[in-house]
Amino acid sequence: MQRRYIPAVVLFVTLLLLLAGLGARITAVPAFTYAAAKEIYLTFDDGPSTVVTGHILDTLKRENVKATFFVVGDRVAGREEVLKRIFEEGHTIGVHSQTHRYGEIYSSADALMKDADACAETIEKITGVKPHVYRFPGGGEHPKSEKRLREAGYRIVGWNAVCGDEEIRGADAETLCREAVKTSAGKSPVVLLMHDSAPHKATAEALPLIIERFRAEGYTFLSY
Ligand SMILES: [Zn+2]
Known part of the structure; x- marks a missing residue:
């Protein structure tokens, strides 16, 4: 027995x-020790903007890192060249929203799909490619819309780490880098939320520090 x-x-x-x-x-x-494969997705929401997006693209090019940009369709008008540059430099462009107006987008699953379609059309008109990734404005869980988006062929991308550029008022580049490292601790893959809309100059300044820090810790940079 x-x-x-x-x-x-x-x-x-x-x-x-x-x-x-x-x-x-x-x-x-x-930090950093117990995730087996170390992978990080750098993601930028709410662009394109003229100055900040360009600065971010310069850094990504210099560092040979590919990222994912979740764009707002209404912000593309007048910045078509910026969107084209994101695409031509090999980054992924995802659908975030046409308007980024929560009240309209979240009034129904139909309204959300209409908004996503409009953003996708804006992107496709300029790049010639239909986007395949989607991020909910403001995040959160939206089961009905998730189902519809998946049926339409989208992969839905959330995030599990932040650089704090929306959360910490007036944060400088060092603070944003520290926050990125802190919120990523022990995670892999890390999906890091950042913003490339006009007010986020500090994010563009933080990017070289963030890339340097994660690279030194052995992370591989991925895009969707
Ligand atoms: Zn957003």
Whole structure:
């Protein structure tokens, strides 16, 4: 009878040893250590803008990193060249919203789809490519709309880390980089939320620091 319990005891002891080992590693070095493959998606919402998006594209080009831009369709007028540049430099352009007006977008699943379609059309008209990724304005869970978006062929992308450019008022580049590292700790893949709309000059300044820091920690940069 007792022999039956031996495998269970061995399993229990092995688990204990594994947990103890993991615990020791976490204690020794707090951030970055226990995610197996280190991957990060840099994502930029609410653009395009003239100055900030251009500055971000310069950095991405210099560092040879590809990112994902969730654009607002209404902000493309007059900045068609910026959108074209994002596309031509090999980044992914996703649908965020045509208007970014929550009241309209979230009034019904139909309204949201209409808004997404309008944004997708704006993107396709300029790049010639139909976007395949979508991010909800303001985030959150919207089951009915999610179903519709998936049926329309979109991959829905949220985020699990932030640089704090919307959360921390007046944050400078160092603060944004610190916040990105802090909120990414132990995660992989990291999906980092940033903004390239006009007020976010500090985000553009933080980007080289963020890339340097994550690269030094062994992260690979991915786009959708
Ligand atoms: Zn947004």
